Amino acid sequence: MSLSVYLSFIAYACATTFLPGPNNVLLLSAAGQFGFKKCLPLLLGIWTGLVTVMLLAGSFCTVLEAFIPTIAPVFKYVGAAYILYLAWQTFRRKPTAAEDVELKPLKFRTGFLLQFLNVKVIMLGLAAFPGYFLPYGHSVFLVVLFAVTMTACCGTGNLIWAVAGSLIYPFYSRYYKWINALMALLLVYCAVKIVL
Numbered sequence: 001m002s003l004s005v006y007l008s009f010i011a012y013a014c015a016t017t018f019l020p021g022p023n024n025v026l027l028l029s030a031a032g033q034f035g036f037k038k039c040l041p042l043l044l045g046i047w048t049g050l051v052t053v054m055l056l057a058g059s060f061c062t063v064l065e066a067f068i069p070t071i072a073p074v075f076k077y078v079g080a081a082y083i084l085y086l087a088w089q090t091f092r093r094k095p096t097a098a099e100d101v102e103l104k105p106l107k108f109r110t111g112f113l114l115q116f117l118n119v120k121v122i123m124l125g126l127a128a129f130p131g132y133f134l135p136y137g138h139s140v141f142l143v144v145l146f147a148v149t150m151t152a153c154c155g156t157g158n159l160i161w162a163v164a165g166s167l168i169y170p171f172y173s174r175y176y177k178w179i180n181a182l183m184a185l186l187l188v189y190c191a192v193k194i195v196l
Contacts, residue, residue: 001136006149009132013124013153020186021120022086023050023154024161026106029090029183031165033176034105039162045111047155053115054147057125062138077195086114087187091180125150 018024023046031039115121128150133142168179 001133001142005132005136009128010149010153012128012132013150014157016124017150017154018157018160020189022114022118022187023111023121023158025183025186026086026090026114027158027162028165029093029180030106031162032168032179032183033093033165036162036166038105039165041108042106042111043158043162045108045113046115046158047111047151048108049112049115050121050154051147051151052112053118053121054125054129054150055143057122058129058133058143058146061126061129061134062143081191084188084191087184087191090187091184093180094176121154 027039027043027046030042129143129146133146136142171179
């Protein structure tokens with residue numbers, strides 16, 4: 001694999017992962033409500049899930065190239081349904097109050113599991129690995145390089161969206177209905193885009 005191909009892959013990964021997607025919209029919403037620091041477990045869960053899904057996608061593409069077109073549509077609909085569920089939860093969310101002990105920030109587990117139903121992430125892995133890495137061999141090194149690079153690009157986009165969410169944190173309690181509605185609509189948009 002040449003440096004120019006690798007740099008082209010990085011540009012592709014950044015361009016596709018900095019856009020609104022389930023992870024970014026969820027982080028924007030969660031950090032807007034709870035602040036950046038309380039969203040760190042969610043962020044770490046997303047990153048751990050990302051690297052895991054990318055390792056699986058690279059391995060899957062390497063071993064089962066011929067079956068990718070028949071498996072991807074199943075993930076598309078399951079992932080879109082889960083994203084719609086997240087949109088509903090975001091829309092219903094209320095600001096936290098000091099006396100409200102039931103409402104808590106999303107956990108590591110939520111971020112991790114989201115990656116296995118996040119069609120955008122799965123499709124990025126299933127599309128990028130065969131296009132950028134598979135022509136250069138079937139080595140473990142290429143699978144790991146792919147997973148780490150994709151997670152670094154996604155993670156940078158996630159940080160940007162989480163920081164943006166934390167900047168609106170002071171305004172959230174006052175305008176939470178509007179902010180939640182906007183975030184829920186963005187998640188619905190992501191689900192519709194995935195299906196179409």
